[in-house]
Amino acid sequence: MKHVLKLVNKEIDHQYPTADTGEGQARDNDMELLDAYSRAVVSVVESVGPAVVSISVGGKQDHHEADQVGAGSGVVIAPDGYILTNDHVVRNTKNLRVRLTDGTSLSAALIGKDPATDLAVIRANSAYLPSSILGSSHRLRVGQLVIAMGNPFGFQSTVSTGVVSALGRVLRSTQGRLIENIIQHTAPLNPGNSGGPLVDSSGKVVGINTAIIAMAQGIGFSIPADTAKWVVSQILTHGRVRRGFLGIAARQRPMNRRIVRFHGLDINYAVEVLSVESQGPAGLAGLRVGDLIVAINESDVQSVDDLHRFLSDWPIGRPVEIEIVRGQSRRVLMIVPKEAVE
Numbered sequence: 001m002k003h004v005l006k007l008v009n010k011e012i013d014h015q016y017p018t019a020d021t022g023e024g025q026a027r028d029n030d031m032e033l034l035d036a037y038s039r040a041v042v043s044v045v046e047s048v049g050p051a052v053v054s055i056s057v058g059g060k061q062d063h064h065e066a067d068q069v070g071a072g073s074g075v076v077i078a079p080d081g082y083i084l085t086n087d088h089v090v091r092n093t094k095n096l097r098v099r100l101t102d103g104t105s106l107s108a109a110l111i112g113k114d115p116a117t118d119l120a121v122i123r124a125n126s127a128y129l130p131s132s133i134l135g136s137s138h139r140l141r142v143g144q145l146v147i148a149m150g151n152p153f154g155f156q157s158t159v160s161t162g163v164v165s166a167l168g169r170v171l172r173s174t175q176g177r178l179i180e181n182i183i184q185h186t187a188p189l190n191p192g193n194s195g196g197p198l199v200d201s202s203g204k205v206v207g208i209n210t211a212i213i214a215m216a217q218g219i220g221f222s223i224p225a226d227t228a229k230w231v232v233s234q235i236l237t238h239g240r241v242r243r244g245f246l247g248i249a250a251r252q253r254p255m256n257r258r259i260v261r262f263h264g265l266d267i268n269y270a271v272e273v274l275s276v277e278s279q280g281p282a283g284l285a286g287l288r289v290g291d292l293i294v295a296i297n298e299s300d301v302q303s304v305d306d307l308h309r310f311l312s313d314w315p316i317g318r319p320v321e322i323e324i325v326r327g328q329s330r331r332v333l334m335i336v337p338k339e340a341v342e
Contacts, residue, residue, distance in 0.1 A: 037145075040145070040201045041147060041159070041161055043203065044147050044199050044200075044201065044202075044203045045147070045149070045157060045159055047203045048075075048132050048149060048197065048199050048203055048205070049101060049149065049157040050100070050101055050102075050130035051075055051076040051129070051130045051131050051132040051197075052073060052074075052075050052076075052101065052132075052149050052150065052151045052157050052196055052197065053073065053074050053075070053076060053083060053098040053099060053100055053101075053124075053151050054072075054073055054074075054098065054099045054150075054151040054152055054192065055071050055072050055073065055074050055083075055085055055089055055090065055096065055097070055098055055108075055122070055195065056071060056096070056097045056098075056099070057071045057089075057090065057093040057095065057096055057097075058093060058095060071089045071090065071093075072085060072086060072088075072089035072150075072152070072192055072193075072194040072195040072196075072211075073085065073089075073149075073150040073151045073152060073192060073193055073194065073195045073196035073209075074089070074098065074122065074195045074196070075132050075149075075195075075196060075197040075205060075208070076124075076129050076130060076131045076132060077131060077132060077134060077205075077232065078131055079127065079128055079129050079130075079131045080123075080127050080128075080129075081106075081108075081123045081124040081125065081126050081127060081129055082111070082121060082122075082123050082232075082236075083098060083108065083121070083122050083123065083124060084119065084120075084121060084195075084208060084228060084232065085119075085120055085121075085122060085195035085208070086118050086119065086120065086194050086195040086208065086209075086210050087113045087114060087115050087117075087118045087119055087120045088118055088194070088210075089120070089194060089195045090110055090113065090120050090122060091113070091115075091120075093110075094110070096108040096109065096110065096122055098122070098124050099151070100129070100130075100151075101151060101157060106124040106125050106126050107124070107125045108122045108123060108124045108125065109122060109123055109125075110122050111123050111235060111236070111239075112234075112235030112236075112238075112239050112240050112241075113235075113240075114231050114234075114235070114240070114241040116179070116241070116243075116340065117179065117223055117227055117228075117231055117241075118179055118210050118223060119208060119223055119227075119228055119231045119232075121231075121232055121235045121236070132197060132199075132203075132204075132205050133203070133204050133205065134204070134205050134225045134228060134229050134232075135200060135202070135204030135205055135206045135225050136204075136206075136225065136226060137183065137206045137207060137224035137225040137226045137227075138224075138226055138303070138305075140164050140167060140183065140200075140206055140224075141164065142163075142164050142165065142166065142167065143163050143164065144163060144164045144200065145161065145162075145163055145200070145201050146161070146162060146163065146164055146185050146187055146198050146199065146200060146206065146207075147159060147160070147161050147187065147198070147199045147200075147201075148160045148161075148162070148185070148187035148188075148189060148190075148193060148196065148197075148198050148199075148209055148220055148222075149193070149196050149197050149198075149199060150189070150190060150192055150193030150194075150195075150196035150209070151192075151196065152190065152192020152193060158190045158192070158193060160187040160188050160189070160190060160193075160220075161187055162185050162186030162187030162188070162220065163185065163186055164183060164184070164185050165184050165185055165186050165219065166183075166184035167183060167184075167252070168181055168182075168251045168252035168253065168303075168304075169181075169182035169183070169184050169221070169251070170182065170249055170250070170251040170274055171221065179210075179223070180249065180250060180251060180304045181223075181224055181227060181251070181252065181303065181304040181305060182210075182221050182222070182223065182224075183198065183206070183207045183221065183222040183223075183224055184219060184220070184221055185198065185207075185219070185220045185221075185222065186219060186220070187220050188219075188220060189209055189211050189220045193209055193211065194209055194210055194211035195208065195209065195210075196208075196209050197209070198220075198222040204225075205225055205228075206222075206224070206225045207222030207223055207224055207225055207228075208222055208223045208225075208228055209221070209222045210222065210223055224305070226305050227305055227308070230305065230308060230309055230312070234312060241312075242312060242339065243308060243311050243312050243339070243340050244311030244312070244314055244316055244320075244337030244338070244339065244340070245280070245281065245311075245337060245338045245339060245340035246280065246281050246282040246287075246307075246311070246335060246337060247276065247277035247279075247280015247281050247282045247283055247338075248273050248274075248275065248276050248277070248280070248282045248287065249273075249274045249275040250271045250272060250273050250274055250293070250304055250307070251271070251272055251274060251304065252269050252270075252271060252272075252302065252303045252304060253269065253270060253271075253272045253292075254268065254269055255267060255268055255269060255270050255292070255294075259325060262328070263294075263325060263330050265294060266300070267294060267300050267301075267302050268302065269302040269303065270292040270293060270294045270301065270302065270325065271292065271293040271294075271301055271302075271303065271304055271306070271307060272290070272291075272292055272293075273287060273288065273289055273290060273291045273292075273293065274289065275289060276288065276289055280338075281335050281336050281337055281338055282322075282333075282335055285322075285333045285334060285335040285336075286333055287322070287324070287333060287335070288326065290326070291324040291325070291326050292324060292325040292326075293307070293322060293323070293324055294323050294324065294325055294330075295321075295322075295323035296310050296320060296321065296322055296323070297310070297314075297320055297321050298321070298323075311337055314337060316337060316338060316339045317336060317337070317338070318336070318337075319334045319335065319336050320334070320335055320336075320337060321333075321334060322334075322335050
């Protein structure tokens with residue numbers, strides 16, 4: 001009898017499927033998506049986490065742990081101990097220590113810093129450290145998944161996730177300095193995460209988190225990896241960042257297709273001038289707020305980093321051609337860069 005009932009019930013289920021079959025399928029799909037998201041985050045944390053360090057400052061020369069004060073985080077960018085962090089994390093100190101996620105404590109030395117980008121390079125007194133890979137921030141897109149990591153207490157990484165919400169921001173730090181080309185994201189920065197990496201889903205570092213932007217509750221800001229790579233190369237080569245100074249604040253912005261066609265340009269972005277120092281090189285040459293910089297010495301300019309890279313190699317004091325679009329007109333200005341002095 002029980003065998004007959006099972007057959008009948010099976011036939012009924014086949015002819016009259018339950019109404020929530022579609023809802024169940026949707027739930028299964030949602031769970032698969034959540035599982036894939038979780039796996040991506042876990043994979044990134046496991047690969048990058050060991051390269052994230054905590055940084056402490058102060059203390060006496062004998063390096064008593066009790067005398068150290070937690071300052072922020074950093075990320076190892078080379079196995080021989082080079083660490084990238086924020087300038088404000090290591091500012092005005094000669095006694096640095098870093099702690100790995102396994103609890104290992106190491107002395108460190110400041111190699112160089114760049115307040116203009118809030119970046120600094122220090123070196124831990126060790127080799128064969130777990131390291132990360134600096135990716136390409138210019139490939140970031142609004143809406144892309146990002147993971148903010150830090151090591152504020154030196155024992156385990158803290159992790160928050162979000163998406164890129166804006167690119168090319170120009171924001172003022174709590175020190176009053178304008179920082180250009182900022183990545184804005186929705187991954188909240190936990191205490192001590194400043195100086196830690198912003199990582200994409202492939203495990204590459206696409207930014208260095210900074211927590212010195214005023215009124216930044218609920219959102220995060222990061223210095224792009226492309227900027228960081230340039231700053232690191234300058235510091236390792238010269239011990240500091242040498243850059244030509246134009247006396248402007250600027251940001252990247254998309255070019256209007258009508259303007260691109262009208263002027264025969266071969267670019268998708270330009271650099272918009274936001275402010276000009278009246279007695280600076282650009283101000284004296286006639287550059288104005290709202291001008292769009294499209295080329296420098298006939299080389300296309302599509303980002304603030306393009307300007308920085310060019311000016312870092314251009315002899316200080318030698319005139320340079322800056323090509324701009326102003327309204328409907330296209331013109332060239334001759335500007336004499338000065339060396340930026342911190």
